[in-house]
Amino acid sequence: MDSPNYGKQKVEALQAELECLQKENEALGLMLETMSRKYNVLHQAYIRQESDKRLGHEVPAAASKTSQVFVKTDPGDQSLIVKDGFQWRKYGQKITKDNPSPRAYFKCFMAPGCPVKKKVQRCVEEKSYVVATYDGQHNHDIDSTAAGQPLSSTSIFSPTTSVAFRPTVTLDLNLSGSDVLQDRRNLSSVMHEYSSSNTNNKSIEDYVASLTKDPNFTLALAAAVARSIKTEQPDN
């Protein structure tokens, strides 16, 4: 068992695992950075709203109707299609200054007069992710039969406030009312609970059940979980 081949295979396996973890870490770092930026924007907006309230001004509620989700896709797939259970009609596409990838504009047409729009753009730093920004609230229910399974084959991270849509796989990383350090703790807490086999948290089990449907996510997560368990329990 201690043959050179066995050692070589072990090194290769560890290198592959390390590479996998590095990619995972890059993606998580990117999301964290985005969340931090979002938090700063939201915090400034919150401060403005509070000062407006003190001055007796009415605060518009429109700001709370925007959400942003990260969707893991095939990096080679340029379609910018996010299956979220709603029916969207593309009405425009633009190249923006801050991102060489085109931004696509969609309107919801599942119900007449539905005001919801979304913008979909490939993430500038992590090409395997697209960022979908939802604007407005649906005036109708989701039709799961209309557009295939909603988001079940993709990995979703929702770093901001959520609107009334139904992601199957959503890590609620709502930033409002918390600080960045708390979000870091929440993120690591989710990963920790994920790695603990004796958890009684039903929602985590639901997450696992949903995420295991995605082979890519399962593969990457399994490596991360294994690494996490080793770190937590070096004796084992």
Next chain:
DNA sequence: CGTGTTTGACCGGCGC
């Protein structure tokens, strides 16, 4: 031929 997508033109907001 009907429906959905593409893409250039246009418009309005914002910063300088």
Next chain:
DNA sequence: GCGCCGGTCAAACACG
């Protein structure tokens, strides 16, 4: 006032 940029419109085009 001007220019830049993001968002929207609508005619042309593609496809079933």
